[in-house]
Amino acid sequence: MEIAGKTILVTGANRGIGQALVNEALRRGAKQVYAGTRQPLNHPDERVTPLTLDVTNAEHAQAAAEQVGALDILVNNAGIALYDDLSERAALERHLAVNLFGTYNVTQAFVPLLIRSKGAIVNNLSLAALAPIPVTPAYSISKAAAFSLTQSLRALLAARGVRVHSVLTGPTDTEMSRGIEVPKAAPEDVARAIFDAVENDEEDIFPDLMSQATADDWRDGAAKSLERQFAAFVPAEPAMS
Numbered sequence: 001m002e003i004a005g006k007t008i009l010v011t012g013a014n015r016g017i018g019q020a021l022v023n024e025a026l027r028r029g030a031k032q033v034y035a036g037t038r039q040p041l042n043h044p045d046e047r048v049t050p051l052t053l054d055v056t057n058a059e060h061a062q063a064a065a066e067q068v069g070a071l072d073i074l075v076n077n078a079g080i081a082l083y084d085d086l087s088e089r090a091a092l093e094r095h096l097a098v099n100l101f102g103t104y105n106v107t108q109a110f111v112p113l114l115i116r117s118k119g120a121i122v123n124n125l126s127l128a129a130l131a132p133i134p135v136t137p138a139y140s141i142s143k144a145a146a147f148s149l150t151q152s153l154r155a156l157l158a159a160r161g162v163r164v165h166s167v168l169t170g171p172t173d174t175e176m177s178r179g180i181e182v183p184k185a186a187p188e189d190v191a192r193a194i195f196d197a198v199e200n201d202e203e204d205i206f207p208d209l210m211s212q213a214t215a216d217d218w219r220d221g222a223a224k225s226l227e228r229q230f231a232a233f234v235p236a237e238p239a240m241s
Contacts, residue, residue: 006025079124123167
C-alpha cells in the first residue's frame with residue numbers, strides 16, 4: 001500500500017497527529033487528502049479537500065461518504081482524552097461516543113468505498129488500549145474497546161481485500177497530552193512512522209520509542225496469538241457490506 005497516488009481521509013485533521021498525517025500524506029505524494037474536521041478547515045494545498053465531519057453522528061458520517069467518490073485509505077484519528085476517576089457515567093459515555101462509536105460510524109459509512117478499492121483502514125488508538133492509564137480510565141476503556149473493534153474489522157474484512165491497521169501510540173506532544181509530564185514524541189515523527197508501517201503492511205503499528213519498547217512482546221505474545229486463532233471463526237460471508 002503505497003501512499004503516493006492514493007486518496008486518503010484523515011479524521012481529526014485540524015491539529016496534532018491528524019494535522020501531521022495530512023501533511024505527511026501530501027509529502028509522500030498522495031493524490032487527494034480529505035481532511036475531516038468538525039469545524040470548516042482551510043488548507044493551502046489544492047490536493048486537500050476539507051470535509052466537515054462529526055464522527056459521533058452516523059447520519060453525518062454517511063452524508064460525508066456520499067461526497068467522496070473514491071477512497072484508498074481511511075485514517076480514524078479523531079478522539080478525545082479527558083481526566084476522570086470513573087465516578088461519573090457521562091465521562092465514560094462521552095469517550096465511547098467519540099473514540100469507539102465515532103470510529104465505528106465513519107468506518108461503516110466508508111467501508112463500501114474501501115472494499116471497492118481494496119484499501120486500508122488505519123485506527124489511531126493508544127498504548128492505553130493494552131493497559132489503562134489510571135488518571136484517564138474512561139479514555140483507556142474507550143481505546144481498549146476501539147482496539148477490539150479494530151481486531152474484529154481486521155478479521156471480517158480480510159477476505160474482501162481491506163487491510164486494517166491499529167496504531168498503538170505512546171505519549172505524543174499534542175494538546176491532548178499537555179497535562180502529562182512524560183517524554184513525548186513529535187506528531188510529525190509519529191505520522192511518518194504510521195505511514196511507513198502502512199506501506200510495510202504492519203498490522204499493529206508502534207510509531208514512537210515508548211510504544212516500540214512493547215512491540216516485540218505484543219507480536220509474540222498470547223493475546224496476538226489468540227487474535228490469529230479466533231480469526232479462523234469468521235463466517236464465509238461476513239455481515240459487513
